[in-house]
Structure formats: structure tokens, C-alpha cells
Amino acid sequence: MNRSLKLLAFNILFSLVVGVPLSMVGLIFEVVGFPKNEISGITTSLGIAIATAITIYYGYRKRYMQRSDFSYNLSGIQVGYTFILFLLLFVLIGIFNEYVPLPNVFDWMNVDFTSAATIIAAVIVAPIGEEIIFRGMITKLLLEEYRPVKAIIISALIFGIIHFNPAQIPGAFVIGLLFGWLYYRTRSVIPGIVLHFINNAVAVGGAIYLGEEWEVNNSIVAISLLVLSLITLPFIFKRAQLAFARNEEYP
Template identity: 30%
Template sequence: MPKRYWYIIITYVATQLSALVGVPVLYGLLGFGETDAITIWSVLSFTIATIIILRLLKPDMMEAQTREDRSSSGKIVLWSIAGVFLALFAQGIAALIETNIFGIPTGSENTMQLMNIARESPLFILLPVVFAPITEEIIFRKVIFGQMYKRFNFLLAVLVSSLVFGAFHFDFTHMLVYFSMGVVFAFLYVKTKSIITPIVAHMAMNSFVVLSQYFYTEEDIRRMQEQLQTIVTGGFL
């Protein structure tokens, strides 16, 4: 694996861990409110991390422009749009399996917590809508999946990268949901041979989730999810 990929991984992990120091400094020493401290540090640290990661990825971007098998802009756009629906469908099926087979309650606590922060501090929305899709797709699809796919088969590469992708969301109860998304985004990357496709699809999907949940309470969201799963389950029976 190229040395720059290790630097990309280190940058991402360091950014995740930096909140353990940065947030307490803003909250405890500088007097920011807890939500503002989380928002300011998250946006600031991920802005810096995204710039560093994109800079490190510049040789790959230049190489992609000269590849003969690169996808056209039209194909990337079409698969980016299709990818949103594929990801939402896969997420819905995974949620159905979690609820009906494993008895896991609907609704992700991780998503709920992020949305609570976003409602109090709208600037935080930049994290799931912009920074997370860019950094996560580069790390989990371009670097981890991409390097494994070169050496092994698609199945093993997507299995490992999607499991790691789910683990980094620290919501192990809904691991299957994150895993299903990882599979879809890996498929989009392979299908178009461009990391832009899963990034755009990931951005669009997160934007849809954020906008659909921004104006609702946790109880409203849980109720809607349960009603939707009842309708979908009824359609299969």
C-alpha cells in the first residue's frame, strides 16, 4: 500500500480521536457550551482533515484523469443517483432483518444523537452531509476496499471494508445497516471506477436523512420507521 494511504488513515484516525482533547478544551477552558464545543471542534478538525486527505490523494486524482477505462461524467451522475436509492433500499432491508429476526428496536441512537446536536447547532450538519461522505469514502472504499480488491476478490474486500466502516460508526447494534451501506458504496466504486460516485451518493443519502429527520422528534422518527417497516413487511407476506 502506498505510503500516502497510511498518512490518510492516520489523519482520519487522529481527527476522530482529537475530539477527546479538543472538545473538553473548548467546553471546559474556553467556556463554550457543550453543543457548540462539539460542533466547532468537529467542523474545524474535519475541515483540516479533508484538505489534508484530498492533498494526499492528488496523485490518484491526476492518474484517474488519464485512465482509458474511466467512466464518463454522465455514467457517474446516473450511478450516483441510482446509488442513493440502492443505499436506502439496502438500509431498509437491513433494518427489517434487525427488527424482525434479531428483535433490535428501530432507530439508530448514533443518528439520533447527531440530529440532536444538529438541531441545536445547524452548522454541525456540515459533518454528515459534506465531511463524512468525503473522508469515509476515501478511507473505506478508495484505500481499504480498493487495496484489498486489488489483491483478493470482491467478496472478501467488501466484507472487511464494510465491517470496518460499520465499526467506525460506534453503533454496533445496527452494524448490519452500516454494513449494507458499505456494500452498496463499494459496488458503485467498482461499477464506475471512480470514488466520486460513492461520495456523491453518500452525500445525497445523508442529506436526505438529515432533512427528513431535522424537524421531527426521536419519538416521531421511531413511530414513522415502525409504520414503514409494517407496510414493507406486509408487502412480503
């Protein structure tokens, strides 16, 4: 786990080294008269992009990633089961967030989700960068040291905690379990990037177009969805496991 933690520490360090100066530059622009939300979105997005790029370069130099991490070969049935799993978890996370509200740092940061820079960072930069770092490198390193279940759980915990936002941690952990399992089964970051993109795009789109209405107000509907998802999830996961196992037996 030492290599995984070291890589994570480098990522946090790079984020601070890049983020602090950019924040200071942003403050200067705000004093001059530029729109606060727009400047904040640009500096934050730049900080994320630069720190992510540096971390990926560091991991590449350490040979933590290979070209094979960007190739994949999934059958239609594997894609179908994986997407259904994703939808079921998305529903469960949404219901949890509504009925177990946790502090959200975005509320006091006054993040402008309509900013082009924020959208690019959340929908494009984050899915690509986080999947390469957390699945393509951290999960891979953990799989070399631990059994798959333990490695996937640890990587999901790291992924959840690293968001540093109580409102995001449970959802990030759950979705991290799926993405970690998907990487273990495919040894590719591409499926995770695609699902991560969909997840963030829906979240940002909901924040922009629905705002306060982005919730399930009907408790009967919420309970029905919860029960249906919990009943269906184990069955779909078992079918997905079998689909991927067959693919490993007959390449």
C-alpha cells in the same frame, strides 16, 4: 490488507491527535459560558474535517488515489438502477433500526443536529471524506489484493465498525456494500459521494424535523415494505450488474 489497515490506523491516530486538544479547547469555552451544544458541534466537526484532510493527504502522498478516481461516466439506466438499489437498502436499514434498536452514542452525547457545524460535518465533510478514504483508497487497495466480493465485504465491515456506534454499524455495513460495489464498477468516488450526501442529508433532516416521529409506526406497512424490498432487491441488483457489464463491453 496491511496497507488498508495502516491507512485506517493513521486515520484513527489523526482523529485522536486532533480531537483531544480540540475537546479540551471546547471545555474551556464551555467554562467561560459559551453554549455547550454549539461548541461541541464546532469542535467535533473541526476534528473530523482536519483528521480527514490529513488522512487524504497521506494517502495522496502514498499514491493510493489518482485523478481518475474523481471522473465517471454513467449511463441513465445505470444511475436509475443504482438509485433504486439505494432506496431499497435505505428502506431495509430503516426497518431494521426500528425493530432491532441498538445503543446509540448520540443519545448520551446529546448531539445537536440543528447546529450548522454538525450539519456541515454530517452532510458535506463526511460524505466527501469517507468516500475518498474508504472507497477511493481502502476499497481500492483491497481490490488489488482480493477478489471483488471479498474486498467489498471487508471494506464494508471496516466502514461499519469505524463508526464506533452500535446503532450505525449495521446500516453503515449495508450501505458500505453498495458503495464498495459501486466503486468497483465505476472506479470513481463521485457516485458514492452523491448517494452518501443524500443518505446523510435525509438522516439529519429527519432527526431535525421529525425527531421521535422519524419511524414507521404501522407494523403492516413495515412488513409490506420489508417483503417488497426483499423481493425486488435481487432482481434490481441483477439488472444493475447487467447494465454495468454492458458498459464495460461497449465503452
